[in-house]
Amino acid sequence: MKKIFYFLVFLVSFCLHAKESYYILIEPKFSGFSGSEDILTFHQGLEEARNKLLKIPKEKRVLYAFARFSELFLIWAPLSETEIVIQHEVFGHGYRIRDFGSHFAKVKKYKINTPSPYGSGGGATYYTFGENYTSFQETATSIAGVEATATLANRLKMKWLQSLRLDPLKAFLYLQAQQDLTSYIYTLNDSPIFSNEGHDIESFLFWLNNTYYNDLLKKQTLKKSALISLVDPYTYYSILSVFYYIFSGKDFKIPMINFKNIKYLPSLRLGLAPFGLEYYLENFFSYENRAIYSYLKIGKHNNKVFWGMGFDFPQIYKTKKTALGFRLDSFLQPKIYYKSAMFTFENVQIGYDEKDLKKFTFGSSLLLTLEQKLSKKFSFYTQAGYKTKGFIQSFPLREDIVFRVGFGLNNF
Helix, strand or coil, X not given: CHHHHHHHHHHHHHHCCCCCCEEEEECCCCCHHHHHHHHHHHHHHHHHHHHHHCCCXXXXXXXXXXXXXXXXHHHHHHHHHHHHHHHHHHHHHHHHHHHHCCCCEEEEEEEECCCCCCCCCCEEEEEEECCCCEHHHHHHHHHHXXXXXXXXXXXXXXXXXXXXXXXXXXHHHHHHHHCHHHHHHCCXXXXXXXXXXXXXXXXXXXXXXXXXXXXXCCHHHHHHHHHHHHCCHHHHHHHHHHHXXXXXXXXXXXXXXXXXCEEEEEEEEEEEECCEEEEEEEEEEEECCEEEEEEEEEEEECCEEEEEEEEEEEEEEECCCEEEEEEEEEEXXXXXXXXXXXXXXXXXXXXXXXXXXXXXXXXXXXXEEEEEECCCCCEEEEEEEEECCCCCCCCCCCCEEEEEEEEEECCC
């Protein structure tokens, strides 16, 4: 992790001159949030290096269009696939296991395959766990990969809201991140004979259904629910941006709903939680080139309705040298247990009393953000706060202090 951090500092300090804010972040367990920021900064750094070394004229000629097509599909698409796999495995599954602690589970190794069209693509996380590992933890580990890629898609949209332009060289990165869960669900094998061995969603369904044994979630229900994630304007804008770039060489200006000085664009998506499905209504705002995000989520499983909401305003107060912001989340959801169950299956604690499964917890999280400009290129960035017990994507499951620190390289 340290080598990656130092390389990022070198790369972006040498060539980054972006219109959006980019960050190099570290935190104790490297969540999907810090992983997203570091991956996006790395990607942007490569774009800036490419702009210095290779410039394809923005002309509508067949030769230049073919060059841009080749660049997208032979360089940026494979790069994006690798970045998605790293986010999914290292900052998704890996983070959730690190979040539990070595007392419960430990990562043995990661496997990152060569991306298509140069290789088979994909990857895997290999880990071990002890006898105190619960079905709730296994469910949370199974969904952690798509949880992290959803976070990456969110952070990328927050950057696009600053410039109000969609970068076509990140279009494949967004499409794979935003629709990672959808594509994963639709690779499920419906056959009762041939299992989806090693498949995250298959594992999620198995452990969820064996935890909440009175309310079974079926594959067909999951596939129908996943279609809600297609109600996302940014997905179609990303596709359009690819064609627009190929034929013009330009970025794609994001169409949004205007309310005087505020621009707005909603989105829907499906999310997975250790206790069931969650449906998100996401709201993205741009105010004076500052990104604002809010969401409302709701779900029902085991005959119980659960919900959550959040608001993220990274730069609510801003001067020439200082920016202050916050993120607030709250939720009402079923309890997640770390305690021993009635029996074990495949060395996992499983079988909880129905009374325990019907218990709910109300919780929240509050993070405060400070960004202080140090020079023309750099700013100091820190985010700190506290979270109660419960599930929020890319956050600790248990009660914990959240602390992130790093550098900003931005359009301050």
